[in-house]
Amino acid sequence: MKTAENMMKQFDNVTILNHPLINHKIAMLRSVDTKTKDFRELVEEITMLLTYEAFKDVPTHEVEITTPLTKCKQQMVNENSIAVVPVLRAGLGMVAGVHTLFPTAKVGHIGMYRDEETLEPQEYYCKLPQGIQNMRAIVLDPMLATGGSAAAAIDLLKRKGCKEIRQMSIIAAPEGVEKLATAHPDVKIFVAVLDQKLNENGYILPGLGDAGDRLFGTK
Ligand code: PRP
Ligand code: URA
Numbered sequence: 001m002k003t004a005e006n007m008m009k010q011f012d013n014v015t016i017l018n019h020p021l022i023n024h025k026i027a028m029l030r031s032v033d034t035k036t037k038d039f040r041e042l043v044e045e046i047t048m049l050l051t052y053e054a055f056k057d058v059p060t061h062e063v064e065i066t067t068p069l070t071k072c073k074q075q076m077v078n079e080n081s082i083a084v085v086p087v088l089r090a091g092l093g094m095v096a097g098v099h100t101l102f103p104t105a106k107v108g109h110i111g112m113y114r115d116e117e118t119l120e121p122q123e124y125y126c127k128l129p130q131g132i133q134n135m136r137a138i139v140l141d142p143m144l145a146t147g148g149s150a151a152a153a154i155d156l157l158k159r160k161g162c163k164e165i166r167q168m169s170i171i172a173a174p175e176g177v178e179k180l181a182t183a184h185p186d187v188k189i190f191v192a193v194l195d196q197k198l199n200e201n202g203y204i205l206p207g208l209g210d211a212g213d214r215l216f217g218t219k
Contacts, residue, residue, distance in 0.1 A: 004174040004194050011181040014189045015053065016172075022049050022192050026171070030208045036217040040093055043142060043170065043215060046192055047097025050168050054138065054190040055102060058082065079104040083135045087112050087153050088125060090211035091140040094168065098140070108132060110139075110156060112149045119202040121152040133161035142211045144172035144191065145204050147179030154184050170211075171195055173204045 008014050028034055029042045060075040083106040086092045098105050111125025129135070139153050150167055157165050165187045167180060172191040175198050180189060195204045203209070213219040 004196065007174060008177060008194065011177070011185075011189075013185060013187060014177055014181055014191070016191050016194050017050065017053055018193060019049070022046060025049075026193050029170070030206060032209075034214075036214065039214045043093040043211075044097040044100070046170050047094040047140070047168070048100050050170070050190055050192055051098050051101045054166060054168050054188075055082070058102070058136075077102065080106070080131075081135055082106070082138065083108055083129050083132045084138045084140055085110055085128070085153065085157065087139060087141040087149055090142050090215055093211070093215040094140040094142060094170075098138075105138075106132070106135065108137070110153045112153060114146075114149060114202065119146050119148060121149040123152065123156065126156060128157075128160060132157075133163065135162075136164045136166065137162045138166045138168055140168050142170040143204060143207075144169040144176040144180065144189075145198060146173075146202055147176035147183075150176070150180050151183045154180075154187055166190065171204055171207060173198045176204075 025042050025046050059078040059081045061078055062073050063076050065072055065074045084098050085108040086095050088109060088111040095107055106129035108128035112121045112123050115122055137157050141150055144150055154165055167187055167189045170192045172194055195207055197205055199205050
């Protein structure tokens with residue numbers, strides 16, 4: 001039988017981290033007993049680990065450093081090279097995790113909600129950093145469910161002139177990864193874990209419920 005993870009091997013733009021330290025945090029994140037404060041901190045920590053992987057090839061330049069013993073050449077990151085674009089609301093919870101490792105990342109915002117009946121994404125806000133066309137844009141959304149919101153956010157960024165785009169999500173359904181990887185084969189997708197499937201309401205199973213509500217305590 002083909003597992004969801006095996007099916008993903010057909011997409012060379014998809015990285016599923018599936019790391020024991022991440023899985024440990026995901027277990028806590030999923031639990032219905034995890035309350036808002038811990039949930040928010042876990043999203044931040046998992047995002048930090050995702051950032052470590054997704055930023056491996058961040059543009060760098062060489063500098064000369066004087067240590068107490070000698071001089072040496074050292075690579076440092078190009079500070080204005082990255083913009084992260086959280087999809088409101090839940091993507092907001094991931095921004096702090098990126099900033100811990102890459103404090104100068106610019107932040108754009110795209111407001112998107114899923115119509116509860118059709119599950120189609122509805123855009124309601126967009127504010128992007130000046131010059132984003134010349135930066136690597138990384139879309140942040142903890143949940144990649146049908147993939148509709150991520151695909152629409154990336155469509156929008158492409159319309160605005162972005163040429164290099166990535167997607168970072170914490171939990172993905174196979175349906176969402178497939179949709180996004182097919183619609184945007186040029187976009188590298190980084191996912192902490194791949195779940196089993198969507199339920200009839202478009203929620204990821206086993207998932208964690210509604211990420212926005214759990215992050216912001218709205219339900
Ligand atoms: C959630 C989530 C994603 C979207 C994923 O947002 O944060 O943006 O659903 O689903 P999709 O892959 O099927 O498009 P939601 O619409 O619940 O809005 P919220 O973050 O404001 O709660
Ligand atoms: N959005 C969420 O917050 N959770 C899901 O499972 C699917 C979409």
